[in-house]
Amino acid sequence: MKKEADSKELPNTAAFQDEFTRSLLDSPEEVEDGHYLFESKTGGYSMLWPENAINEGPPFYQRTKNSFEKIIFNDRNEKENYRYSFSTTYSTYGESAIDSSLNLLSSGVSYFGEYKKIETDKTIIYFAKSEKSYEGAKGYFFFSYITSKESQKGLEYIYSAECIDYSNSNCDIDIKKEEQKALHYMKSVKFYKDE
């Protein structure tokens, strides 16, 4: 009963109105405009979670105790004609296994080019982008493998942006803006130090 009462007080965002997604998020407090903080139950990392993105539970959510976590989540808005998709895969393969991590990432998105190395204070981001077309539709992919400078941890981050309906006049994806957004998400990933 208490839960029922609680959900009425919860923010009216897709993330908190969805039961499974809510179970992944600790606090309805916005840490940044339109974003919650996702603190992984693996105890390994945290990242931004868009307030209207939802995860639909297994198998789109998978976790092996503290060493592996894969989350596929989407922010889809029919009215505004966009779909932002996220796929994050956390593992305890860090900088020392970067070759095989990039190999995995590349084949998962069918990208066979180079990665740009971006350093932040505590992480290294290997970043690349690609564009896919399918029957008039386009998908803009921004993806990276992020490793911690402090521990053997890593996160594969795939972000994609697209219109739902490409025949609609309100289809406008600003590729530059999306890339900035993707980079911002990736730079906001924080790994926790091993205890």
Add this chain to the structure above:
Amino acid sequence: MSNEELLNSDILRARIMDLEYENLSEKEIKSEIKRIYFEETGKMLTADVNIYRSDDILKEHRKTNIDSGFDGTIIHFQSEELKINQAITITRGSELGEKNTWKPIDWTYNLIGIFVGGTDNQYQDARRFDDKVKNIIQNQRNTLPTLEKYGFGHSLGGNNISILQLIPDDKGELRFKNVYAINDAAPTAYQLAVIDSDFRWLINREYQLKNEQDIYTIPPDELKAFTEEYYKNKIDETTIHHLTAEEDMLYGASSVRGFLEIGGRDGFLDTDPIFSGIRELVDKIPDKDLRTIQMFLSNYSTTYNNDGFDGFIKELTGFNPAVVDSVLNARSDFSETVEKVQKSMNDLGKPFTDITEADNFWSVVKESVTLPFDVVGANINFQNELLSGLFQTIGNITELIVKAVPMIIEMTKKLPEVIRSVKVLYENLDPILQAFVDVGFISQIEKDEIVSYIKEIETSLVAIQTTIDESLDPSLLLALNSKDPKSQIEEIIEIVTAFQKIQSEISDIQEAFEGLKNVDTSFMEHFSVSAHAHGLDAVINALAVNKNISYKNNDMYMSPSGSGEIKVNISSSVRIYQKGLAITEEKESNVKKLKALFDIEYLEDYQNRQREIVTKIHTMESNPSQYSYLLYRTLWNPAGGYYTLTTINVNEQLFPFPSKINESFSHMIETIEGEIEKEKVLVKKIRDSIEELFSEEEKIAKMFDYQYGG
């Protein structure tokens, strides 16, 4: 021969794959590979063999972490002289069970993972392992020809190895020259949609999915066709080879929605001529029902625990104990609650069973309250106690009922789903069971029994739901506190009656379960035929071309021509001969050492001591005065000395080494040597008689002489 595929027959590959299940050391694997290669080809394996195991290669990563359950071995064959450089990646893909069983611990968990998507973790570990070993091998020597890689996998390992081939590496090249999957769990579109982002995007676009879960609503045939076309365009599917026993349970399951057919299959192996497999039975399950089951399974996939093997089989046939587990678990909660309530009621001083109607109950209360205090003075205290006891009890019961509310809410949520699933499973079970009756695996009576028990379960579940709907409205239960005492008591009785009703329905369900357990023994046995066909032993035996050869635990058994009944374990005979020979040789050398030691420690030592004594005697006899000090020790003697020793004469009597010791030692050695000789003859006889038995088989004699090492 320049780098031609070394393991070039199904039976070789199946037997090598079987080694994965034997928990051998690296050294043992190497010698087993040589043995199997020789037994099957009659040729010695001249290439160097190196073994890499995932546990070692991924050790650094696993040190601090839970592993994914992935297990793999890479066998590297190399020879500069013969220009051989090839590696076989064998994925086990799942935690291993006991030795020599095909039934790994998390088999069911994995299968559910494949069924609904998932198992990314094992896929990733498999890739990382394969990449890492490839690097190690390529950094070793560059005088070898280009490395050629092959992938082997059985069961869930077959699923894993196929996915490794379906998703090419970062240069877009195929990982393996050939992939061989035996009785494999085929990849599913659901699984690939989670693993392969590229493919997931296409599915989303093609079917305009609003949610990820909507992939389960795509007509399975359409999804399967789309997925197969996508991957067939992406890779050369002729590099994937399937070998399947027609009785295989997994193959039976693979007609279930979503399992892909990519790669070639050369017919089917018949591992059991009597059993025709369960695929056609599974084919009878309507697709919409499978979807219900699939969605249902996806709820279980993450919370699944290890005792689920029987669960899966039942899942497949349409009957799942896990479905009702939630209800059974709730049973103990119920009993507890009801028991407490009953106890509180009994505290009133009347047995609970007497107060079955509200009116009766109320009259007890009314009587207590309205009795004038002065009428029966002696009763005053008693009445007061009863009164306060009553309100205390009502308070207690109300509290308990309020506590039971979350459970009831939980059940209201869960029950309709459980009932729906049981109904679906029950309906599907009927055609399958009928098919079992048709082929004579179970009797009509057994079938009727099974069906009636399941019907009973369904009926009880429905009764529980009705009871909850009619008598247990959570909001009314919560309002109980604010009611006047009369209605409070009336409702309490109704609620407790409802609780009891549910409790009795739940024990009916449990009884039905017990009944099922007793009835379905033969039914389960037929599944074990299918389970056996899934194992590599059955496949290996079905592959034996020569009717005189069979296999057990990866040992080769032969029957002499003309006497099909006698089976000789050739592998074991060779082991006995080689080990026996080695043991007798070791014994002989030990006897030799013993003899030498006896000579040194006894005979020579005795002579040495005699020689020393004689020498000493001579010295003393020729220089007696030097030994005068011996006199000072025993006689008083002034400074300067009175006495001088002038002569020493020793009457020596030295005996020779006692011949008895020598004789008994020699006798002992003779006995041991005689025993060894007998053993040698025996070991030789094993070889001779087997060679004689199989005089037509040329390779037999060679087998005895070829040492595999290890």
